[in-house]
Structures are given as structure tokens and as C-alpha cells.
Amino acid sequence: MANYQKAFQYAFNLESTDPNEILIGLKSLALWQTLSVHGFSHEEISALCEDLYMFELWQVLKGAKIYDQKTAGLLLLVASKGLLGELLAEMQCYLGIKQSREMCDKTIGHINRMSASKLQQWLFASVAYFELVRQKQALIKVKTGIEHTEKGEIIPNIGILSV
Numbered sequence: 565m566a567n568y569q570k571a572f573q574y575a576f577n578l579e580s581t582d583p584n585e586i587l588i589g590l591k592s593l594a595l596w597q598t599l600s601v602h603g604f605s606h607e608e609i610s611a612l613c614e615d616l617y618m619f620e621l622w623q624v625l626k627g628a629k630i631y632d633q634k635t636a637g638l639l640l641l642v643a644s645k646g647l648l649g650e651l652l653a654e655m656q657c658y659l660g661i662k663q664s665r666e667m668c669d670k671t672i673g674h675i676n677r678m679s680a681s682k683l684q685q686w687l688f689a690s691v692a693y694f695e696l697v698r699q700k701q702a703l704i705k706v707k708t709g710i711e712h713t714e715k716g717e718i719i720p721n722i723g724i725l726s727v
Contacts, residue, residue, distance in 0.1 A: 565629065566636030568622050572614060574637030575644065593644055618644065626667045632680040638687040647694055651687070 576590055590596050590613050599609045621643040622628075630636040642648050649665035656663045661670045675683065 565631065566627050566633050568619060568627060570633055571622065571627055571637040571640045572618055574634060575618075575641035594646075621648075624648070624667065626672060629672045629676075631676045632683075635675065635680050635683055635687070638684055638691075642687060642691060645691065645694070647691065650694075651690055 590610060593613070595613065595617060596609055599612065600606075604612070618640065622640060625636075625639050625643050625648060627636045627640060630639065639648070642651055648667075652667060652671060653663045653665045655674075656665075656671060659671070659674050661668070661674070
């Protein structure tokens with residue numbers, strides 16, 4: 565079973581060149597940016613993120629039921645970026661599970677039986693894909709003043725799980 569503290573460390577050290585520097589990953593979160601604008605200190609935001617916000621996400625994704633620690637950390641990163649529901653729906657569709665966009669016991673069962681390396685590869689690719697799409701959408705919005713997204717427009721290729 566995965567451990568929250570280890571998952572948190574893994575998720576937010578991914579973007580850091582210094583393994584002890586968690587703030588780099590946290591500073592990219594919208595929550596961090598919003599709270600810092602309103603006068604919260606780095607220490608306060610870091611504590612809120614780790615002790616409340618991320619722990620709540622950990623509960624939502626039922627991280628303690630996931631066997632692979634690295635997979636649990638990546639799912640925490642996915643959840644922190646607001647992508648968990650979208651990726652779970654895609655995974656549930658692929659696996660033939662009723663799409664709930666929530667972590668259910670059937671989804672956890674499949675996650676625990678899947679090849680951890682293939683699932684992790686898909687999670688990394690999905691996060692990178694969504695980040696690129698968000699950057700492109702932000703650029704289009706800045707240039708045109710129009711925010712354009714359609715439901716289902718940005719779905720990552722889940723075919724990697726069948727390889």
C-alpha cells in the first residue's frame with residue numbers, strides 16, 4: 565500500500581533539480597499562485613498544500629489502496645493539476661468500467677493489476693499532453709481573447725496501456 569508522505573515527496577520533486585526542494589512543484593499550482601497573491605507566506609502555503617489540500621486529494625484518489633508507490637505519487641500529481649477526473653474517465657472507458665470520473669474499487673483493482681511501468685508512462689505522457697494543451701489554449705486566449713475548449717477535445721491516447 566502506498567504512503568502519502570512518500571507519494572507527496574515523489575510528486576513534487578519530479579519538477580525539481582534539488583531532491584529536497586518541493587516548492588518548485590508546488591509553486592506551479594493554481595492554489596499556490598492564488599494564495600500568494602492574497603499575502604500568504606511560502607511557509608503557510610506549503611503547509612496548507614501538504615497538510616490539507618494534497619492530503620484531501622490523496623483521500624479522493626484512495627492512494628492508500630494503490631500498491632505501487634510511484635504510481636500513487638503520479639496520481640497525486642495528476643490530481644493536483646486537476647486532471648484526475650478526466651484521466652479516470654478515459655481509463656474507465658478503456659477498461660470497460662462504468663465511467664464515474666472517480667476512483668472506485670474496480671478502477672483501483674485494475675490499477676493494481678496493470679503493468680506499473682506502462683501505467684506510469686501513460687500518466688507522464690498525459691500530464692505532459694495536458695500541460696501543452698493548456699499552454700496552447702492560454703496563448704490562443706491571449707492572442708484572440710477567445711477561450712475555446714470543447715468537451716472531450718483533449719483526451720490523451722490511452723492505447724499505451726494495451727502495449
